Amino acid sequence: MTTWNQLFTIAGSLMRFCHDASLSVALANIVAAIFAFFFADPFSTPIGEVALLGLFGIITQGVALGIYTMGARRLPAAQATLLSSAQTPMGPLWVWLFFNETPATETFAGGALVLAAILGNIVVELRARPTAETALSGNPVALV
Numbered sequence: 001m002t003t004w005n006q007l008f009t010i011a012g013s014l015m016r017f018c019h020d021a022s023l024s025v026a027l028a029n030i031v032a033a034i035f036a037f038f039f040a041d042p043f044s045t046p047i048g049e050v051a052l053l054g055l056f057g058i059i060t061q062g063v064a065l066g067i068y069t070m071g072a073r074r075l076p077a078a079q080a081t082l083l084s085s086a087q088t089p090m091g092p093l094w095v096w097l098f099f100n101e102t103p104a105t106e107t108f109a110g111g112a113l114v115l116a117a118i119l120g121n122i123v124v125e126l127r128a129r130p131t132a133e134t135a136l137s138g139n140p141v142a143l144v
Helices: 002-017 021-037 047-072 077-084 087-099 105-128 132-136
Strands: none
Touching: 047 077, 077 105, 087 105
């Protein structure tokens, strides 16, 4: 899982510096595919499952990563990567909710820790922003 997060961080950084967002997404997916090829036997998968995997890839990569790319251009790279790390603890949660497979207690504790860090970052960011009232009051201390 750590390698996936590192690849996702690289993709997030590429999105900030590439003029064409689709180029950075394509490059990140090509690097991930090359990396995954050495750990899998791609020719042993039945055709029906390949079709489902293709549909899954279009939805998760084409749609979800496209939306993430649009949002990442408006956020600092560190904050975009922090927000993307929410997918790690959410995976076991979705499996628990939809497939009734109970993860270990440590999994919930770790996921809660990651989500608490993300929510804490969001709260700090919201408190640090000047509100419309303080910005319009002309108070120089409020604008700093």
